[in-house]
Amino acid sequence: MKIALTQERIVFALAVLLFAGFAIVLPNFLTAGNVLTLIRGVSVLGILGLGMAVVVIGRGIDLSIVANMAISVAWTLDMADRGVPLGVALSLGFGFVVLMGLITGFLVAYVEIPPLFATLAMGAFIYGFGRAALLSQDVIQMPAHAGILNLAGTGHVLGVPMPIILLAVASLLAFLFLRYTRPGRTIYGFGDNLQAARITGLSVRPMQVAQYVISGIVAFAAGIITATAVESMNTRIVNGTLIYDVILVVVLGGVGLSGGKGGVRNVLVGTLLIGVLLNGMTIMDVQYTVQNVVKSLILLVAIVVDSLVNPRDEQTAQQGDI
Amino acid sequence: MRSRVWFGRVLPALFGITLLAFGVARADGIDDPLRAPTLNAFKGKTVAFLPLSMGFDLTEGWGAMMKHQADELGYKFEIRDPNWNTDAGAQALTQLISEKPDIIVVHNPDVQSYARLLKKAEAAGIAIIQVNMKSATPTQYYVGADWIGLGERAANEVVKACAPGKGPSTKIAIVQGALTAAASIYQIKGVDNVLSKHPEIKVVSNQAADWDASKARAVTQTVLQQNPDLCGIIGFWDGQDTGTGAAIREAGKTGKVFLITSGGGAKSACENLENGTFSADTSYDVPGQGRDINSAIRAILEDKAATKDLRVVLYTPLRVLTKADVKPGACWTPQSLFE
Amino acid sequence: MVETSAPTGADDAAAEAAAARPRFSDTLVRLRYTLIPDHVVGEILTKRWVDNAAPALFLVLVIATFGTLLPDFFxxxxxxxxxxxxxxxxCVVLAMMIVLVAGGIDLSVGSVFALGNFTALLLMNVLNTPAWVALVAVLAVCGLVGLVNGVLIGFLRLRAFLTTLVTLIIVRALVDMLLLRYATAITAGSPDSSVWDFVGDGSIGPVPFSIVVLLVLVIGGHVLLSRSRPGWRVMAVGGSRRSAHNAGISVRRTVCGTYVISGLLVGLSGFxxxxxxxxxxxxxxxxxxxxxxxxAILGGNSLGGGRGSTGKALMGAITVLVITNGVxxxxxxxxxxxxxxxxxLILAITVDVRWLKNRYKVLNKVYVSPAYNRLPPAPETAAGSGSPYAVNDKLRDVEIIGLGVVEGPEDVIFDRRDDLYCGTRHGDLVRFLAPDYTRHEVFAHIGGHPLGMQFDRDENLVVCVGGMGLYKVAPDGEVSKMTDETNRTPFKINDDARLRLTDDCDIAPDGRVFFSEGTMRYEMHSWPVDALESRGNGRFCVYDPRTNTTRTIIRDVLFANGVCLASDKQSFMYAETWGCRVRRYHFDGPKKGRIEDVLPNLPGYADNINRASDGNYWLALVGMRSPPVDLALQMPGFRRRMARRIAPDEWLYPNINTGCVVKFDESGRILDALWDLGGKNHPMITSMREHKGYLYLGGISNNRIGRYRIPGADPTWNGYDAYWGARA
Structure with a gap:
């Protein structure tokens, strides 16, 4: 049987190769502790990737995911710091991401702004609004009495760090949602062909809105994990390169930016490769600018090979498909 | 250098005394002929503050103190906040030069970015006070930490803690800020100065965490995995090193790995010292820096001509805080700045 | 074409009464629709530059806001x-724009900018090269990054977003590594170059150097993009990649080129x-x-390509800078x-997206802008009324030529060998061969629908082609353009230099061609809509083959139609369709420039005019007037509401289904009228041509040519010889 060479398989093969290579070369690489550390290091990235993947499969992109994560959680922590009961603060933070998701979704689905710009603008708005109106500091410290919430970032179950468990749970949920539920299939439907989906009678627009709400909720969850792990939330990550890393893990695994293709597995494969790379290179004490170059070159190789193996055709290429 | 520091310190102090004297004179009901001109010197003057960004302990602290003095003495104080964007900062500085305030208090992002603009500003007759990061262009005042000294200090502490036989090993790790950030470059220079004299200390990891706690945490976690016997870590900023500390705690090594970091000495620093996240925190004392900036502002506004050719460098006295030093008043809060 | 209900007698009476004495309110209506140029709104909306309205408005608002808030802003x-x-x-925005226009995106601009900046400083401060060497090096380095992007995206066809994201990260990392190594050296060095200082600090007059560069790029770039082959290729690729590919444009090379240009522009900016x-x-x-x-997006350049300009990029750049600096x-x-x-950004894109989506809906609603047109009461046409126009059935038994062979023979004409020519809507000239006209052949293919025709002295057929202009077909069938434009009216929004609907022509003995253009506001296929407007959008022009120039001679004609030179050869008769009249224009002689009424009030809509063998003139009436339409023409507000609120096929159009042919003399007397009352063989007539005792009839929506035997006509008369003189 001939195995078609898809981007996912290429990336998976790369990840396995690298893993094997590091295991041979680096003495302490292949220990249970290090493998857990490896996955632990990219679990938040993986969770954000899942949220992004849901949007990308529906032919969108969510550039506001990092801003959503940083501001909603920072606001929650800030309220808790100032004595608002933790439950209320969490609900308000959750409400914030839902509201922002609704606005973004409305802009994309009903105003018909291209997602790239709707989320770019919303990202700028969310960060700006948060910094100007909600928060007075860049870095919000975790309140001392956060209690069980701390488990999200620092707890263990049977020796496995909580973030890894949460990544697994999120993956399972996303898998079930995308594979077996009606809304999940709808997302594939309109991600593949919006006009056809609409003509077929699928309720495209409400689901488009829902996509952004989902990615907002995922961002909030990822933010809670991040914040509890380091006991603070730094809103400056919005200006950093995290958003590019999130897109990286999504597309690296082969979720097509033109929509309708890929799934949870692809995100996990992409996350795994990044995890192996980062961990191995950190052990080898490679400077992180060099790590960035290596990371990018691997992505480049993956998409070049993909393009050579599955070339795009001028006749079928979609207009405005960048 | 010493004499300059002395000079820079004494001059503002003299003003303080003078002002005090006015206060006394007023209490006696005698009209002091010097008082009106002195106070009038501040009327209609403008001081602009160009930080890297507002919203974190250093700039908020300085800003609050400068504003306080401006309100008291009746000159105008403006903040231009470029929000971490160097290009926007350069543009704001260009703009300020064309607006010609009396003083610009500049918080340089690095030695390079504003160098040429600062030269221009001085040529345009604007007094420049640089804060916490020296530019390649020396100006009238520099108030702030000695970054190389800071690095040396931190390295010395770690060398002490991890000398052969004292710690579990002589392995240490360094968690830098952003690789290219000047604060990082200077600190690493200081660290290198010390470590080159101590070949017994082995650096097993030297990574940049981009001032980001999550990244610092991931890096530290990996390093601890690889080197369970790690003795010490030098962190470059306490905001980022909450992540480093979290990784140490998660590995169950709190107290066993010596983590020294540095920062502005705000309340959170004391909290982290107290709960053992940091072993030591070098504070560059924001309230002290704020006072120094204010003195410099007063000196310049009082007599611009006399201070014109000064080149004063006010290095902040560094203070290494440990758990033992944590007591009320050791760290500052926004409220404590004016007490 | 659709008339809602038959007018009752009372309505008729009311209409006639209203028509008889113009009331004051009518005068007001007339003034209202004469003085206020409603049609301008629609014409502006058809222009591509109105796309800039929203970005420009934003720009003005932003400047006004910050100008008010900041005292020394100006x-x-x-x-x-x-x-x-x-x-x-x-420059950076221009770079982004050019890539966007071709349907891509370039995220690497920020990093390439830093690379350009670094390269320049390294060369100037550390290596102490001359400024021009540094500039060339910077452009080379940044162009190279652009080339890498271009090859990957253009030739390997990777996705632009991901590829430039990768180059963004790699180039940034590269710059960081280089900086670690050279930052100190760069700080220490200080270049001694006056050129360098001028680039950074100098001004040309009061204008800073970088602005001069930008303006040159904006203006030059606009010319390149909108008026040069490479620019059109970029626009075509962005507009529709597939069509561009199928049209033979090298899509890959064009796309690659945009990234190289982007790299160069960003490099220049970094320098x-x-x-x-x-x-x-x-x-x-x-x-x-x-x-x-x-x-780029704020300025109105659209993602996905095909729409963008340097002007838009400039507006966007100013807006963003004013906001960021102002805040x-x-x-x-x-x-x-x-x-x-x-x-x-959200507001601007919302306006832009909704604008693009709804522009044509709005345009369709407001483009038709009726004017006041008051016609005198129509002459009687009832049978037995004694009117010269009285209906009859003379055309009922016309012979049919070419049934089903031709579609839309607007005009018919004969050459000296008695062969019959007509145009079809397929863009052909069809020739029916004498003597029985059963055989036919395609004489020439022009492409547009041939309308009015005339032979010149050298037996070339001069043809008015709808949508194309005035063309000449040589006896061997070779087609050549005579003219397709005339002089442009200053300050007119619609570009009236281009001929849209050349309709009929006649040729003076000196070779000058006088021709009509029905309307300047509608395309050929929607010509009846011009009746709804009755604004006077038609004109007559003259083409002079001796100087190869075209001039407009009569303007504001209510649909300019038939043209026929009068017997003095110094004037021509012309038909004004919606004005229901025939007039005479003197282009030479003692009355030069004067216009006289010949038939001031016709019962129908005048079309082509041709000469008759007895020295009089044949005139086709394409349709007949009706009281509701006549009344509607005095009620522009009513027609405007109609055009806005109901679908175009529900509109009240004039009748162009049934008409007739009349013969008149130069004094304006009606000598004959030919009807096909039953509409059996030849109801619609747009043209007629007398030849050897017969009258041949054409109709723009007919599938046949009619042939009517004229009682008592000269059986040897043919139009060519009669006009140009018989030849051996």
């Missing part, structure tokens, strides 16, 4: 310092930035890609700038 010093930055930022600030900070250009993208200067809290930019 001061010279303040402006100059902002302008230098604009020069640099503008100017380096010269101005000499700052090799690590943060240089971080986030610039999002700022540039925001600016910093206002001393607002961190984040306020980001928030404001986000809101403005």
């Amino acid at each position: 001061s010279i010093g303040s402006l100059t310092s902002s302008l230098r930055q604009l020069g640099e930022f503008g 100017m930035y380096a010269a101005r600030l000499s700052s090799a900070g690590a943060e240089t250009g971080v986030g610039l890609e999002l700022q540039a993208l925001t600016a 910093v200067r206002l001393g607002m809290q961190s984040g306020a700038g980001s928030m404001i930019l986000g809101i403005i």
